[in-house]
Amino acid sequence: MCGIIGYIGNKKALPIILDGLRRMEYRGYDSAGIAVLERESVFSQKSVGQIGRLQEKLHDADTHGGTIGIGHTRWATHGGVTVENAHPHTDCTGAIWVVHNGIIENERELKDELQSLGHVFRSETDTETLPHLIEEMEKKYPEENLAGHVRRALLRIKGTYGIAVIHASHPDMLIAARNFSPLLLGIGTGEYFIASDASAILAYTDRVIYLDDGELAILTPNTREITNLQNVPSKKDTHTIEWSLEDAGKKEYPHFMLKEIFEEPAAIENSIRGRIIADTGQAKFGGLSEHGKVMQETKRILIVACGTAYFAGRVGEYLIEEYAGIPVEVDIASEFRYRKPVFRQGDVCLVISQSGETADTLAALREAKAKGIPVIGIVNVVGSTIARETDAGIYQHIGPEMGVASTKAFTSQVAILALLTVLLGRSREMSFDTGRRMLQEIEKIPEHMRHTLLQSTHIRHIAKKYQPYRNFLFLGRKYQMPVACEGALKLKEISYVHAEGYGAGELKHGSIAMIDKDFPSICIVLRDSMREKMISNIQEIKARNGPIIAIATEGDSEVASIADDVIFIPETLEALSPMISAVPLQLFAYHFGVLAGCDVDKPRNLAKSVTVE
Ligand code: F6R
DSSP states (O other), X not given: OOEEEEEESSSOHHHHHHHHHHHTGGGOOSEEEEEEEETTEXXXXXXXXXXXXXXXXXXXXXXXXXXXXXXEEEOOSSSOSSTTXXXXXXXXXXXXXXXXXXXXXXXXXXXXXXXXXXXXXXXSOSXXXXXXXXXXXXXXXXXXXXXXXXHHHHHTOOBOXXXXXXXXXXXXXXXXXXXXXXOEEEEOSSOEEEESXXXXXXXXXXXXXXXXXXXXXXXXXXXXXXXXXXXXXXOOXXXXXXXXXXXXXXXXXXXXXXXXXXXXXXXXXXXHTTOEEGGGTEEOOGGGTTHHHHHHTOSEEEEEEOXXXXXXXXXXXXXXXXXXXXXXXXXXXXXXXXXXXXXXXXXXXEEEESSSOOHHHHHHHHHHHHTTOOEEEEESSTTOHHXXXXXXXXXXXXXXXXXXXXXXXXXXXXXXXXXXXXXXXHTTTXXXXXXXXXXXXXHHHHHHHHHHHTTHHHHXXXXXXXXXXOEEEEEEOTTHHHHHHHHHHHHHHHHOOEEXXXXXXXXXXXXXXXXXXXXXXXXXXXXSTTHHHHXXXXXXXXXXXXXXXXXXXXXXXXXXXHSSEEEEXXXXXXXXXXXXXXXXXXXXXXXXXXXXXXXXXXXXXOOSSOOOO
């Protein structure tokens, strides 16, 4: 949700800011803007639409020599998508410029107060209160410096923020601060960068400092000072980003989404590497350290996540309950944090998040910790807030996921949950043979995925045939139920057609009423414990003239004969099959969206990394 960037150093700021915004565009792409300090005045430009539109307006970027600047790519929260509402925002004098990611919750009351003091607002955003507040602090406390004014302004704010601030009268200073919205500081030689996300600055440096909530960074080209809002200095460690710039690029693929689907076999290999002990039929996770024991002794696991990560958690529920015999509850993070969950001695909370920045998941994590429950994370982005705040964690090691629609993160999360199931199961009733068998089958998953990916062209043909349809049901049972829901989520988010995911057993309890010749169902019907029941459900749909696309096990001619179209996938253990069956659904959604002319990497109204509630 929104990406912010700031630069202070010895190079022209504008090209660096524009490059960073382009790389962070997946965080929000309603509008964008920049502000650059130029000899005691500020040059600013904004545009609605994607960064390309802003770049067109800045065709003379080279003429702007300022070496300090800020930029923003927006996912609208307060106020429509207009140039006026695009960031950066400024005060009445046009000297103070701010970019902001987050939400100022007491905006109304602050705005009333500032307007009564004579401040004139030009936008409908909550953010604009900030430059005016800083201006007010400047008037009230002329003896203090810019950092003091920003601190005082932030102490008045309720809500979340990652901000960067420049001031026309302080041409050697960039200020950044964070509360509940991600922000990191990149360290160059004679230069510093501020960004919501490492991908924005990887071209220039891989050395970063992660700011924590309530921290403020005061930067000049050669110095940095990090304090809290009470001006107490914070001691910070420097980290090195693991990803390369190439990892964060599209390579030869037309879209990030397709690249990331094709990266899934390698992603699984990276997620399981070094975590399998074949001799003992056991799994291990270095990141769990002493919490491995807490995990093994747990009496109940509460899995909390959002969106795709939630559906991975649902697969985890089936896996852990069936193979480790531990009760599992899976919750949507935004519900968990508000519904007053009942915690018990022996509970462990497992949060799952690709970005490690999802606001609801983070809030749920904090709620569980506040109640004294150990929290373990499955996270992809190293150094992200969730990764840092959990008691222990398991990294996914799948490289950056840039496509807004999550793909490789889902299958990797399921792979990790399967290994975790072996770890938990083996310290309980799971036999050596079962543990070893599961691990052997997990190791074969990447090969099965490669085989499945060969069907991309066949899936494209099916997606083409079904283009005229505007409604789809995705159906599965048991392990395939969450996969069906994930398949529906993929289709609706990137092609804007109506899709619903269901446990096929629920069909008769209402949704079968919608079935007719114009309402196709995508049914996951594998050679597993649910096959006969799924075939009955397919027959029920056919009896009502509903078209059927089946995801079936290779060689299942009976399913092929009853479905209108079929996509075959290789056979594996039922409990591991979600990692394979998800792939054709991701490809179907991808091809459907592309054929429909949608921007699949940047679907409308969405943004990667949902850092607001
Ligand atoms: C859907 C999608 C979202 C995310 C959700 C959680 O394709 O990407 O539903 O899965 O916003 O994000 P993370 O995993 O970053 O917490």
